[in-house]
Amino acid sequence: MSTRATLRALVVDDSAVIRELIAVNLQLEGFEVTTAADGQAALDLAVELAPDVITLDVMMPRMSGFDVVARLRDDPATAWIPIVMVTGRAQAADVSRGEALGVEAYLTKPFEPAELVEVVTRLASDARRGSRRP
Incomplete structure (x- = not known):
């Protein structure tokens, strides 16, 4: 059994299929x-x-992902949490808006599960090592 603490992810999508896949x-x-x-x-x-x-x-x-990011970044308790946008919104303006709000990665649907896992694991590990946590 590993002594490494388990990394925690919050997966947010209105599609039950996509939530389950991720x-x-x-x-x-x-x-x-x-x-x-x-x-x-x-x-x-x-x-x-x-x-x-x-x-x-x-x-x-109830609230768009962009609005969620803005609120998370405005709250010192959550501002450090890395965010990976996983969305069908692939327009350059959408990607730019995500970057402007402070999103660390932007993956468009359909996405490659292996790429998603690699990006999420890297960001979560960096956060856990304290490079982003307060």
């Missing part, structure tokens, strides 16, 4: 995964759980 792939890599179906739930869980990384869709009910 969650299963991360769980296979040893992540502890919590999921949310909308932006407000994402904010609540981010504050409660302080995950090492968040994957976040843009188009969701």
